[in-house]
Amino acid sequence: MGKYIEMIRIRFLMMLAYRTNYYTGILIYSINIGAYYFLWSAIYGGKENIQGLSISQMITYVAVSWMARAFYFNNIDREIAMEIKEGKVAVELIRPYHYLGMKTMQALGEGIFRLVFFSLPGMVIVSFIFPLQFSTDVSTWGFFALSILFSFIINTQINLMTGMLTFFLFNVDGLMRSKRVLIDLFSGLLLPISFYPLWAQELMKWFPFQAISYLPSMIFTEGFKGQEVVEAILLQALWAVILIIPIQIMWSLAKKKMVIQGG
Amino acid sequence: MYYASMLFQYMGQYLKTRMQYRADMVVELLSDFMFQAANLVFILVVFGHTQVLSGWTRDEIIFIYGFFLVPFAIFASFFNIWDFNERYIVKGEMDRILTRPIHSLFQVILERMELESLFGAITGFIVMGYAAFRLDLSFQWYDLFIFVLFVLGGALVYAGIFVSLASISFWSDAKTSIMPMMYNIGNYGRYPVNIYNKIIRYILTWILPFAFVGVYPSAYFLKKSEWYGYAFLTPVMGIVFFSLSIFIWNAGVKRYRGAGN
Numbered sequence: 001m002g003k004y005i006e007m008i009r010i011r012f013l014m015m016l017a018y019r020t021n022y023y024t025g026i027l028i029y030s031i032n033i034g035a036y037y038f039l040w041s042a043i044y045g046g047k048e049n050i051q052g053l054s055i056s057q058m059i060t061y062v063a064v065s066w067m068a069r070a071f072y073f074n075n076i077d078r079e080i081a082m083e084i085k086e087g088k089v090a091v092e093l094i095r096p097y098h099y100l101g102m103k104t105m106q107a108l109g110e111g112i113f114r115l116v117f118f119s120l121p122g123m124v125i126v127s128f129i130f131p132l133q134f135s136t137d138v139s140t141w142g143f144f145a146l147s148i149l150f151s152f153i154i155n156t157q158i159n160l161m162t163g164m165l166t167f168f169l170f171n172v173d174g175l176m177r178s179k180r181v182l183i184d185l186f187s188g189l190l191l192p193i194s195f196y197p198l199w200a201q202e203l204m205k206w207f208p209f210q211a212i213s214y215l216p217s218m219i220f221t222e223g224f225k226g227q228e229v230v231e232a233i234l235l236q237a238l239w240a241v242i243l244i245i246p247i248q249i250m251w252s253l254a255k256k257k258m259v260i261q262g263g
Numbered sequence: 264m265y266y267a268s269m270l271f272q273y274m275g276q277y278l279k280t281r282m283q284y285r286a287d288m289v290v291e292l293l294s295d296f297m298f299q300a301a302n303l304v305f306i307l308v309v310f311g312h313t314q315v316l317s318g319w320t321r322d323e324i325i326f327i328y329g330f331f332l333v334p335f336a337i338f339a340s341f342f343n344i345w346d347f348n349e350r351y352i353v354k355g356e357m358d359r360i361l362t363r364p365i366h367s368l369f370q371v372i373l374e375r376m377e378l379e380s381l382f383g384a385i386t387g388f389i390v391m392g393y394a395a396f397r398l399d400l401s402f403q404w405y406d407l408f409i410f411v412l413f414v415l416g417g418a419l420v421y422a423g424i425f426v427s428l429a430s431i432s433f434w435s436d437a438k439t440s441i442m443p444m445m446y447n448i449g450n451y452g453r454y455p456v457n458i459y460n461k462i463i464r465y466i467l468t469w470i471l472p473f474a475f476v477g478v479y480p481s482a483y484f485l486k487k488s489e490w491y492g493y494a495f496l497t498p499v500m501g502i503v504f505f506s507l508s509i510f511i512w513n514a515g516v517k518r519y520r521g522a523g524n
Binding site for chain 1: 305444
């Protein structure tokens, strides 16, 4: 266990060395949030609420979704694909740790770094510019913290699977880009899932994407209340467990199928 | 003439290299297409909950988005200079460019072409066609020429902004993230400017005139006569901003000292 914690620490320090890149990152996210702020204000027009969300809840939803994205987002799918292509994965496999575990820990180090240096200051800055609505209920914050942890786990699991596809398909660059678009759209980052037509909502229930962004953001904006909050977190936990199965299957198949070219 | 033949030579070579990896290209085109579709889904879903957006209907917004895709596709195919600083200044590649007998900017454009982005224009036409059909728009014969003029104007606005930004690297070779930021600001131009507040509207019109890539020129085809003045400014803005950027670029090249050995 100690070595995995060390991996988190090293990645965190690595990110810290390049922290200036992140100040402009906050600005970029603020610009995006700004665009949606005006767009949503126009969409609401005079309406009190749409699908149970008031305009200030909607703005908060957009802001918190983007800032949470900084935490759960990572490029380990790309890193895994690179290491497989370059043959480095062969060396990783003989080292005394689980390759996927190592990647997950690195992603966590990166996530914690972004949470501290990106999401938190970003959220403070954004709350000065736009009228956000923060909950005063401590339990909401607690549930939200738990919920974005699950967001991270589920998003990372999906990234692990996408990265591992390189073992079978050799080149997944296009696939990784499509996956990113799909996740932005179907996770609820751009639009709350409850805004979609009913048939689409039914369909999305069967996919893990909404557990990444929609559920935590709804908890934060208090769009979910009481029982719904607990159900949302249980659903996330369920997905986090279910996704272990395809990962294990892919991993054992990959180890058999692996071809190292050069290296 | 010499420049045109150079352009076609480079295009030919480029297509050959891309055709080498066909499967990869198809997947890339598909992912581009998905990206464009995602934005469309956003508009469609939003209009499931509202009838008008500051006086613009669903199909009008869709038309604007479709129009935006066409100049943007042209820009993205030829002005792929967002990483100019790292690629040419930091690595010293600019030295090589300057020894070539054609204008340095043109040379950079030739080397960084990404012709497959032109497929975005096809998506744009399909989206516009759908919206035009739903809106029952009628066109005159001269609208075709106006369309070409507006598309070129929009592409030049984009090109002007990005070439100017790339030229900054001649003065300061520090790494900046201003380029990705500008791509995000560019998205503001896809929606009607009157949803923004006065300051942002002013910026989008006169300082970073992204509104001339989407909403203003589209207003002409949508017969929104109150915006005609702005619509016909599109080619003018394109030429002004692009000329200005060439001027900055040339001034920058004069100052260029080269990095490394």
